[in-house]
Amino acid sequence: MPKAFLIDTSKCTACRGCQMACKEWKDLPATQTKQRGTHQNPEDLSASTLKLVRFNEYISEGKVVWNFFSDQCRHCVEAPCKYVADEALPGAVTRDEATGAIIYTEKTKKLTAKVFEDMRSNCPYNIPRRDEKTGLLMKCNMCLDRVSNGMLPMCAKTCPTNAITFGDREQILALAEKRLAELLKKYPKAQLLNKDSVSVVYLITDEPKLYHEYALAPEKRVEHAARYGSDSDRHQKGG
Numbered sequence: 757m758p759k760a761f762l763i764d765t766s767k768c769t770a771c772r773g774c775q776m777a778c779k780e781w782k783d784l785p786a787t788q789t790k791q792r793g794t795h796q797n798p799e800d801l802s803a804s805t806l807k808l809v810r811f812n813e814y815i816s817e818g819k820v821v822w823n824f825f826s827d828q829c830r831h832c833v834e835a836p837c838k839y840v841a842d843e844a845l846p847g848a849v850t851r852d853e854a855t856g857a858i859i860y861t862e863k864t865k866k867l868t869a870k871v872f873e874d875m876r877s878n879c880p881y882n883i884p885r886r887d888e889k890t891g892l893l894m895k896c897n898m899c900l901d902r903v904s905n906g907m908l909p910m911c912a913k914t915c916p917t918n919a920i921t922f923g924d925r926e927q928i929l930a931l932a933e934k935r936l937a938e939l940l941k942k943y944p945k946a947q948l949l950n951k952d953s954v955s956v957v958y959l960i961t962d963e964p965k966l967y968h969e970y971a972l973a974p975e976k977r978v979e980h981a982a983r984y985g986s987d988s989d990r991h992q993k994g995g
């Protein structure tokens with residue numbers, strides 16, 4: 757059964773437990789950080805930071821507002837990065853049929869710099885990164901090792917405020933709509949981001965751009981779908 761996450765940013769306290777838990781479970785090295793005038797650290801996702809809590813601080817009507825956004829791969833229902841990789845090297849990027857997770861395999865080492873750049877520029881959320889030492893392309897894999905053994909993804913397991921919920925897609929989408937209805941009473945701009953096209957659904961309480969430049973998929977997703985077709989189209993074509 758397809759799985760999904762709900763990331764309810766209204767419950768996030770920016771403790772960064774999810775970011776650390778991801779790194780620990782994946783056995784990824786620490787990232788050198790420096791003070792850049794923000795609490796967000798490191799500055800961006802990388803081959804060793806697959807989950808990043810983004811901070812956006814600004815003044816609105818004389819008050820300081822702080823938005824937190826626990827960023828990661830969205831495991832797109834029609835994944836543009838997979839379509840690009842499939843054209844170059846079938847099997848480098850796969851979809852786990854049971855969960856819908858998009859997986860970068862060992863074969864991604866063989867993808868050229870040009871293909872990687874294409875994958876990254878076609879990802880509506882600017883997610884794929886390359887490990888310069890190993891050549892592997894890196895991103896969240898939905899903790900498939902845990903999920904396929906009946907456990908929660910490490911970030912969802914760790915979150916102390918239940919800002920990250922994981923489960924069957926249908927149930928998560930129902931929960932997302934219920935929670936949205938609650939938040940709309942207080943926050944008229946509350947919204948679910950790209951909920952029909954992703955497996956990681958964000959619930960935010962204000963404009964997407966006040967969270968992160970790539971919070972909401974831009975138009976290029978639509979252009980991409982027109983160019984590459986859907987998984988089902990490709991299947992019928994034998995692709």
Ligand code: SF4
Binds near residue numbers: 830831837838882895
């Ligand atoms: S968010 Fe980007 S990297 Fe993740 S599946 Fe979608 S296109 Fe691929």
Ligand code: SF4
Binds near residue numbers: 778828897899910
């Ligand atoms: S699902 Fe696993 S790999 Fe993905 S962000 Fe969460 S902890 Fe990291």
Ligand code: SF4
Binds near residue numbers: 767770773915916918
């Ligand atoms: S663990 Fe939960 S509360 Fe803490 S930063 Fe991550 S999403 Fe936010």
